[in-house]
Amino acid sequence: MTVALFIPCYIDQFYPDVAIATLTVLERLGVQVEYPAGQTCCGQPMANTGCDSDTAPVAKQWVKRFAGYDAVVCPSGSCVSMIRNHYSDYFGPEDTDFQHLRDNTFELCEFIVDQLGVRSIPGRFDRPVSIHSSCHGLRELRLGACSENMTPREDKLRMLLESLEGIEIKPITRVDECCGFGGTFAVAERETSVAMGVDRVTDHISSGSEVMVAGDMSCLMHMSGLIRRRNMPMSVKHVAEVLNEAIQSDSSGLDRSSSAMANQ
Structure with missing residues (x-):
């Protein structure tokens, strides 16, 4: 392929x-x-x-x-x-x-x-994290379950994170609430966008998380700006960065996983 x-x-x-x-x-x-x-x-x-x-x-x-x-x-x-x-x-x-x-x-x-049929990634990520699920991922691509639709779905990002050793995924109060970015919405409705973003970050911080992880850097871009300007105790990472960091910690384990996948 x-x-x-x-x-x-x-x-x-x-x-x-x-x-x-x-x-x-x-x-x-x-x-x-x-x-x-x-x-x-x-x-x-x-x-x-x-x-x-x-x-x-x-x-x-x-x-x-x-x-x-x-x-x-x-x-x-x-x-x-x-x-x-x-x-x-x-x-x-x-x-x-x-x-x-x-x-x-x-x-x-x-x-x-x-x-690829990969459901776990060998490696470690030794920090408490929380997951932000983007609206497009949930409500248009159906990459996980959302509260307004009762259809059970696997959360693909969470599945891969949970497979990492050492990681602790902190539960947040409102798991599928919008961060308020919405592209041009953040420009046209600035005050509403900021209020939604601050509310979202506060929920993540209250969980005890140190790192907010998401699959959409646009959401994280919006919230990282709010975090930086308000000196809030939180950092953000795209899921690719977390998986890559974990892979670097256990390259031999991933080689074995890749070989097994190739033989399936």
């Missing part, structure tokens, strides 16, 4: 370590990864503000760049959801390249669990 790595624009510009961690984790799991040159934003910011005429050429450019790969993996549930759930507005049913990418573009944890 040849997998294309799609790195969202805000990770490319502000959090390149998350991109590197994503690449490292995939390669250590035995995945052949390529990074298509010339990739751009998926178009979600324009789509969210109703600028469909501006979104369409961006979506077509994205499909052109990623066509031909067996799968696309992205460390962002919101960008993956844009492609899987909203790109159909810009493509016809006869567009086979889009149809293929719609069905084969995956969020990182989703790809590891569902496509």
Whole structure:
């Protein structure tokens, strides 16, 4: 399987370590990864503000760049959801390249669990953490259960974190509440966005957690800014960074896991 790595624009510009961690984790799991040159934003910011005429050429450019790969993996549930759930507005049913990418573009944890069949990562992460579940991941990609829908679902991010030695996952009070970022919502409704974000961070701190972990760096970007400006006792990490750090602590164990997976 040849997998294309799609790195969202805000990770490319502000959090390149998350991109590197994503690449490292995939390669250590035995995945052949390529990074298509010339990739751009998926178009979600324009789509969210109703600028469909501006979104369409961006979506077509994205499909052109990623066509031909067996799968696309992205460390962002919101960008993956844009492609899987909203790109159909810009493509016809006869567009086979889009149809293929719609069905084969995956969020990182989703790809590891569902496509690679890996349900545990050997390694250690010796810090108490808490999990922030992004709205797009829960409510559009269905990567876990949410309170307004009683359908039981495996939480793929939590599953991988729970497999690490030494980790302690602290329970928060409202497990699926929005952080208030919402892309352009944070600009148009600043006061509401800030209040929601501070409320979310406070819940995580009250649990005894030291590190907030999420699969969407956009949510963490919003909350890390609130944490920094208010000197709150909390740090944030993308799940790729946590998994990569754990992998580095037990590389021989992961080699055994990858070999076993390849033989299945």
